[in-house]
Amino acid sequence: xxxxxxxxxxxxxxxxxxxxxxxxxxxxxxxxxxxxxxxxxxxxxxxxxxxxxxxxxxxxxxxxxxxxxxxxxxxxxxxxxxxxxxxxxxxxxxxxxxxxxxxxxxxxxxxxxxxxxxxxxxxxxxxxxxxxxxxxxxxxxxxxxxxxxxxxxxxxxxxxxxxxxxxxxxxxxxxxxxxxxxxxxxxxxxxxxxxxxxxxxxxxxxxxxx
Amino acid sequence: xxxxxxxxxxxxxxxxxxxxxxxxxxxxxxxxxxxxxxxxxxxxxxxxxxxxxxxxxxxxxxxxxxxxxxxxxxxxxxxxxxxxxxxxxxxxxxxxxxxxxxxxxxxxxxxxxxxxxxxxxxxxxxxxxxxxxxxxxxxxxxxxxxxxxxxxxxxxxxxxxxxxxxxxxxxxxxxxxxxxxxxxxxxxxxxxxxxxxxxxxxxxxxxxxxxxxxxxxxxxxxxxxxxxxxxxxxxxxxxxxxxxxxxxxxxxxxxxxxxxxxxxxxxxxxxxxxxxxxxxxxxxxxxxxxxxxxxxxxxxxxxxxxxxxxxxxxxxxxxxxxxxxxxxxxxxxxxxxxxxxxxxxxxxxxxxxxxxxxxxxxxxxxxxxxxxxxxxxxxxxxxxxxxxxxxxxxxxxxxxxxxxxxxxxxxxxxxxxxxxxxxxxxxxxxxxxxxxxxxxxxxxxxxxxxxxxxxxxxxxxxxxxxxxxxxxxxxxxxxxxxxxxxxxxxxxxxxxxxxxxxxxxxxxxxxxxxxxxxxxxxxxxxxxxxxxxxxxxxxxxxxxxxxxxxxxx
Numbered sequence: 001x002x003x004x005x006x007x008x009x010x011x012x013x014x015x016x017x018x019x020x021x022x023x024x025x026x027x028x029x030x031x032x033x034x035x036x037x038x039x040x041x042x043x044x045x046x047x048x049x050x051x052x053x054x055x056x057x058x059x060x061x062x063x064x065x066x067x068x069x070x071x072x073x074x075x076x077x078x079x080x081x082x083x084x085x086x087x088x089x090x091x092x093x094x095x096x097x098x099x100x101x102x103x104x105x106x107x108x109x110x111x112x113x114x115x116x117x118x119x120x121x122x123x124x125x126x127x128x129x130x131x132x133x134x135x136x137x138x139x140x141x142x143x144x145x146x147x148x149x150x151x152x153x154x155x156x157x158x159x160x161x162x163x164x165x166x167x168x169x170x171x172x173x174x175x176x177x178x179x180x181x182x183x184x185x186x187x188x189x190x191x192x193x194x195x196x197x198x199x200x201x202x203x204x205x206x207x208x209x210x
Numbered sequence: 211x212x213x214x215x216x217x218x219x220x221x222x223x224x225x226x227x228x229x230x231x232x233x234x235x236x237x238x239x240x241x242x243x244x245x246x247x248x249x250x251x252x253x254x255x256x257x258x259x260x261x262x263x264x265x266x267x268x269x270x271x272x273x274x275x276x277x278x279x280x281x282x283x284x285x286x287x288x289x290x291x292x293x294x295x296x297x298x299x300x301x302x303x304x305x306x307x308x309x310x311x312x313x314x315x316x317x318x319x320x321x322x323x324x325x326x327x328x329x330x331x332x333x334x335x336x337x338x339x340x341x342x343x344x345x346x347x348x349x350x351x352x353x354x355x356x357x358x359x360x361x362x363x364x365x366x367x368x369x370x371x372x373x374x375x376x377x378x379x380x381x382x383x384x385x386x387x388x389x390x391x392x393x394x395x396x397x398x399x400x401x402x403x404x405x406x407x408x409x410x411x412x413x414x415x416x417x418x419x420x421x422x423x424x425x426x427x428x429x430x431x432x433x434x435x436x437x438x439x440x441x442x443x444x445x446x447x448x449x450x451x452x453x454x455x456x457x458x459x460x461x462x463x464x465x466x467x468x469x470x471x472x473x474x475x476x477x478x479x480x481x482x483x484x485x486x487x488x489x490x491x492x493x494x495x496x497x498x499x500x501x502x503x504x505x506x507x508x509x510x511x512x513x514x515x516x517x518x519x520x521x522x523x524x525x526x527x528x529x530x531x532x533x534x535x536x537x538x539x540x541x542x543x544x545x546x547x548x549x550x551x552x553x554x555x556x557x558x559x560x561x562x563x564x565x566x567x568x569x570x571x572x573x574x575x576x577x578x579x580x581x582x583x584x585x586x587x588x589x590x591x592x593x594x595x596x597x598x599x600x601x602x603x604x605x606x607x608x609x610x611x612x613x614x615x616x617x618x619x620x621x622x623x624x625x626x627x628x629x630x631x632x633x634x635x636x637x638x639x640x641x642x643x644x645x646x647x648x649x650x651x652x653x654x655x656x657x658x659x660x661x662x663x664x665x666x667x668x669x670x671x672x673x674x675x676x677x678x679x680x681x682x683x684x685x686x687x688x689x690x691x692x693x694x695x696x697x698x699x700x701x702x703x704x705x706x707x708x709x710x711x712x713x714x715x716x717x718x719x720x721x722x723x724x725x726x727x728x729x730x731x732x733x734x735x736x737x738x739x740x741x742x743x744x745x746x747x748x749x750x751x752x753x754x755x756x757x758x759x760x761x762x763x
Binding site for chain 2: 008011012013014015016017018019021022023025026027028030031034035037038039041042045046047048049050053056057058059060062063064065066067068069085088092098099100101102103104105106107108109110111112113115116118119120123137138139140142143144145146147148149150151152153154187188189190191192193194196203204207
């Protein structure tokens with residue numbers, strides 16, 4: 001019948017009608033209904049797992065934040081040079097400085113000379129901040145994540161920072177250790193993914209403690 | 211538990227989930243495409259479309275429908291981007307520039323989902339959910355129905371009819387993709403993926419800085435992005451973004467989703483040709499190569515070769531802490547084996563040989579297990595080639611599934627096999643010859659830069675969409691060249707497959723005799739694996755040598 005005999009033009013007309021019908025169905029109705037249902041069933045998750053400080057949104061449990069302070073110096077482009085703020089647990093380096101409006105990794109290759117220089121520089125800085133030997137600095141502390149928004153660090157990197165945090169905040173080492181433990185997750189079901197510490201929630205809890 | 215044991219269990223769980231879905235889901239899809247009945251919603255839809263659902267098409271008409279529908283898709287998506295500022299929910303973003311809009315339209319319609327743009331600052335919510343996500347559904351469906359047409363070419367005889375494209379398309383969306391997407395969206399939101407219509411939300415962090423938290427209907431798009439082997443991220447960081455893929459559980463779920471249709475379609479194939487063992491054989495070849503590449507990539511990433519990776523102590527640049535090496539490599543292999551192109555880690559920062567493994571995996575032509583539909587038809591074309599090679603060895607007229615492979619079929623198969631490498635290698639050669647194109651390379655001064663360009667054209671020509679993302683591809687040259695590579699790499703092979711289907715459908719099946727090569731046994735699976743690796747290996751070996759091998763060895 002019709003649809004078999006149609007020429008190219010006829011097929012195009014069906015194509016236009018099909019695109020419109022499908023756009024209404026999976027392009028409008030589907031996302032609207034899914035958003036409505038998600039907002040009712042999983043309101044917190046659907047809106048980004050936000051947490052509040054003093055009643056105001058202060059970030060998402062899932063999105064990493066920067067814990068740096070202004071050195072007062074400017075770089076060649078006139079941007080403020082930031083340094084790690086020793087009062088906070090430090091996260092991983094980020095290719096986008098934890099700007100959640102533009103997620104990205106560095107995309108630097110494994111033999112890239114700039115990356116090598118960056119890694120060595122970061123290693124030196126972390127070792128100095130934590131007052132440990134460079135060989136003790138774990139890989140996640142000196143490499144940028146894929147998203148630039150990784151909220152997690154390895155338990156090794158968290159452990160490395162405990163003494164500094166206790167000293168800076170006049171807390172006992174045990175208190176800080178406990179806090180780290182509260183924000184540590186093992187592998188899901190015992191074997192999925194990697195053990196990790198959520199620095200965002202850890203620092204939030206740290207702020208509440210003082 | 212040791213890292214290795216945990217990693218192996220992770221792979222094991224994935225295989226177990228796929229095995230559980232194999233029979234019920236594969237069988238279900240076979241019933242969808244064999245059923246004579248239309249449900250009520252479908253009847254209304256066919257009336258709106260002006261389609262007679264009982265009218266089967268010849269291969270040429272079927273092919274014309276594929277092209278017409280896809281052409282409309284490209285134009286509509288292009289216009290939607292070009293006028294987004296005048297439309298609602300643009301989040302204040304301007305109209306997308308011409309070259310980028312063409313590239314993106316070609317990319318999403320061809321099921322590639324290569325992204326030359328940064329989504330957060332380019333695409334408003336409307337383009338995302340009413341444009342890009344729609345193509346995520348329908349481009350996946352187009353791939354599936356072409357595979358179904360090829361299966362009918364084998365299962366039917368003495369007919370010039372392959373089914374009705376519009377019926378197959380609507381059924382794929384309504385009966386296969388949409389139900390899974392609805393349930394899957396809620397599963398993802400329950401795991402922490404966001405689903406809202408907010409724009410950027412400014413917050414003051416605990417350290418006193420400001421941060422802009424993005425919003426969007428992410429889960430409803432994420433689910434079809436994986437299920438339809440599309441891969442275009444709602445955010446720039448794709449499935450590495452915590453809002454798209456928040457934890458190891460969502461990660462394994464997403465890997466499962468991007469594999470489930472290509473894997474289960476081999477069952478659909480087995481059921482429809484009334485010989486389930488044929489489906490197992492095809493899956494066996496796909497699975498063998500997938501496993502081989504998974505373990506290679508994991509091994510290389512765990513080795514952590516490279517000066518920068520060695521200095522850091524591990525290849526963690528461009529990887530998320532929650533995934534680490536194992537879950538990252540598993541995702542990388544599955545995404546490059548399926549034409550998905552979603553990433554949970556940045557392939558550009560992989561070790562030379564780990565990244566090279568992902569690159570070579572795409573070069574196999576996306577058949578392990580490949581994109582939705584495209585993986586199956588790609589592997590069936592290679593199976594025809596394998597039978598032909600075997601036939602030459604023993605000097606018999608080769609046949610596959612009781613259909614003779616004559617000169618006409620072999621011409622189509624040869625053209626199919628040559629199309630993608632021609633697009634990839636010619637495209638790469640032109641790019642390396644142009645100074646403006648070379649300027650887009652990030653990792654300059656070594657073989658890694660060449661790998662970025664080779665990866666881009668391999669990804670486009672094979673409709674994968676992942677990238678060695680350091681390359682600045684949002685330029686006039688790359689937007690145009692890669693846009694064309696994606697369209698040609700998608701639709702030329704599809705036309706050849708439909709022609710092949712038409713020519714098999716016309717044949718009278720030949721009786722199985724003592725001399726017939728059994729195509730469901732281990733011997734044939736081994737041959738098929740050999741053909742896949744050798745045919746593509748020889749085609750791309752010189753290019754691979756100049757890139758990842760030169761860097762990694």
